[in-house]
Amino acid sequence: MSGLMSYLSQQYEYVGELLMSHIRLSILSVAVAIAIGIPLGILIADKVKAQKPVLGLANVVQAVPSLAILGFLVPYMGIGSNTAVFMVVLYSLLPILKNTCAGLANINPDVIEAARGIGMTRRQVLFKVKIPMALPVIMAGIRISSVTAVGLMTIAAYIGAGGLGTLVISGIQTDNSSMILAGAIPACLLALLMDFVMARVERAVTPIALRLSASQLTPEREQHERRERKITLAAVSVLLCGAVVMMVGQYFAEKPDIRIGSKEGCESVIIGNMMADLIEAKTDLKVERKMSLGGTMIAFDALDQGEIDLYPEYTGTVYTAVLGQPANPGMTKEETYDAVAKGLKEDYGIDTLHNFGFNNTYVLAVSAETAEKYNLKTVSDLINVNGQLRLGCSPEFAVREDGLPGIEATYGVKFKSVHNFSGTLMYTAITSGEVDVITAFSTDGLLQKYDLVLLEDDRNFFPPYFMLPIVNENTLAKYPEIAEVLSCLDDFINDETMQSMNYRVVELGEDRAAVGRQFLLDNGLVTEEELAK
Template sequence: MGIINSIVSFKDFVVSRQGEIINLTLQHIELTVFAVIIAIIVGIPLGILISRVKKLAGPVIGFANLIQAVPSLALLGFLIPLMGIGSAPAILMVFLYSLLPIIKNTYTGLMNINPDVIESSKGMGMTNKQVLNLVQLPLAFPVIMTGIRISAVTAVGLMTIAAFIGAGGLGYMVFSGVQTVDNNMILAGAIPACLLALLMDSIVEKIEKGVTPPGIRKADGTIKLSKRKKYKFNKTQKIIASSLVVILIAGGAYLYSKKSDTIIVGCYNSSEQIILGNMLATLIEKNTDIEVKTQLNLGGSGLAYTALKTGKIDMYPEYTGMSLVGIMKQAPINDPDKAYKVVSDYYVKNYGITWLKPFGFNDTYTLSVRQDTAKQYNLETISDLAKVGDKLTLGATLEFCNRADGYAGITKVYNLKFKSFSSIDGGLRYTAIGNKKVDAIDAFTTEGLLKSYKLKVLKDDKHFFPNYDCVPIVSSETLKKHPELKALINKLGGKITEKKMIDLNYKVDKLGEEPAKVAEDFLLENKLIK
């Protein structure tokens, strides 16, 4: 019965979000095809080159192997400061990962041709170019196509990471689902990605069969026989093929375009951020004639900050404590007004980024436990937790584990020592505590999942955690171009209490409402839009 209910629930989710799923799938296809085509254009000539110039084979294949050994997120980390966010670094990353199978298979296919066949060809008077085009490449073609098939299928999976840097694609669904512990959303991204990988493999296989010359042994070991009738594309198929090429070219131009009068609103990967990002975008869109685009669900505060600093986005919601400790690498400041002034002055002076009026809520760190754990050990405060910490396990985000106002600081201030702790990002830590894999987790005080999982929020009785007042921050250059934005966005100042933010997050995390709708409803309720 539970399986049937899950299937029905998933079907209803897909029906309700079919437009978004189709759009993300098309984005995924476009990004993947661009990356693989570029890899083919570069990889095959490189494979031919190193088959001719043997001393280059080691360095070229070694470099391609080295790229494969670098974790994809680490590679993105190197590319983001150089290229910013969006589709460009995602396409370059997948292109680099796709090179090795194509280069290696091209090289292997050419080098494994019987030397006698090549000598015979030259004996017939063929030039080196003719030998390559008429003999070597046709014989190596099945092996080369195998490399292309591997690259194409792998590229589909790798491209899900594109969502991490705001490039879109099906990874957006997967990351959002993980963040909100929504299995339907995860499946809505993962299943189309799997089907797309199978489709890519099938298409490349058909291309291989169609263009492999008769008499050549194919990758599956069979030999293609000649056919009397040569297949020709009809008029309709030619129109479809031409249309796809035009769409890819137009889409590529669109991916890199940004109109001068366009405002791009960003945010990083949490339900709260996505709600606030949509709120800013809708507020501007409904009250001005400015075109608004969004780059939501970026992979963390540092990435959103880099995007704003480099002009890839124009604004995003940020937290005073996050900037002070995470970006500026300064000690926490418990006075909220002083913290705001310090980060505001630093950002405007060094990077031309203006901090506007705070939204009105403090979303600071906290530690939380299940109700049964709180009852068993009589836990009300973090000091209470410190007395029994050596009996409990902690699951915390990577950011919490590596921040001065996170794990390192709180264990020192409270003399707190856990039995063990694990780094678990996003909504997965809620899944872990719900399944009793860990006993305590870090959280932000306004997260809707705290309410969903009915967790006990422990009081910070030593006032260790600094204020994390949430504030819209905007490029000063953008405010110069559109000075009306400052007064408009400041209308949100003080409008969102901690209780209200919890309710908004709960609607997304537990009730499954779309962040854009939750944001719009809030703006309508407060008469900020009509």
């Protein structure tokens, strides 16, 4: 707990900014879901034939994993808050829609008949009888959707939409429990607060006669209830106005000149922030940072669709995962760079700058005990224990051609089972005995901490994975100074230096942006005055 309090005391402004972003996105999502769900529920409430397909479709959407929905939406809608809000609205619709239908369908027919008997029109029956009587049930659906929206919005960080999920995801990637709690606890409290507010709103909008019996409804009690209703609705109105002001303010805020992104890996975020610091310090350009955008294809799609302007990527990853080329054992650093630069330029209109100097290639690692037990020194040695060892790897490695499929085809290796983990969790899995082999990277910071044996890639299967900036050609044409500014990092960072920076984050708990900034300062690439401007 002391670690959490220390983190909050140092990063309270950043946490507060993410909290306000989370609130804004959650309120917007619930408002849109209400605007769609209640009218649609009213429309189909009396139409049994229409209810089944509409509610069935909503049920199907609810059953699809949220990350799968995000992965489907990103190629069509891009990254950012709009996609996140759309996803949360899809999941929030069902409770509102179903409860609206249920509330209207369960009204006593005699009450409706009495309303018609005194001459009420169909519209009057709907707004003066049906909706008021169904409000408790409708509001219960809205309460469920509100809490659901707050929880689901945490995964919006995967696509650069911000929110408290940024802290949770970053904390998982860097094995920083304080950062995880700094995002999870406010998100939990926000969900409880949302439920409390919606409960008060439910009480305020429900007709007094439906909540109190005739014996309880004294003039004094009725006056108290009306006063309480006014206070509740006024408070909620103020909150909504505040949310609207935040949304409008963000819309009219000064637009950035360039947007720099990164993948979710530790060093990707370090380098991404390093590039942003350099450009802000050495130019007059306004930079927006969209870090931790998930895996390769989310980040690359964002660049291809213009959601971001540049981000750091690996040559080997582009060659196999983006350009779709098969892994070519023995391919040199220069050959890989030339193929990547040509392919990105011709197929996507993306320029490739010079690499930073370090080669973060894949390596297979085992514990010292496992290596000694099975006499493992090279990847080829795994053939002798085919079907006996469990592999831990990232979901991306499990399906990429320069990953598990290629390893199996090139070496003839077979594993007993494959378990997907993210970031530092692979190291936790191998030290706890849940897996026997993991995929690591040559610049992983945790290689300094754990006593792991790296198996030699004796058939040179893995291509070079030199990190470099890839940038939209239109952005580079408009701001050519970007290339000149970033050139100070050309071949400037070796494997050991990058591994050391990663170690400071994942083991010592330092902030990724701060680590990158300190590297620039220590090497005289920027000054404090330039960063502060």
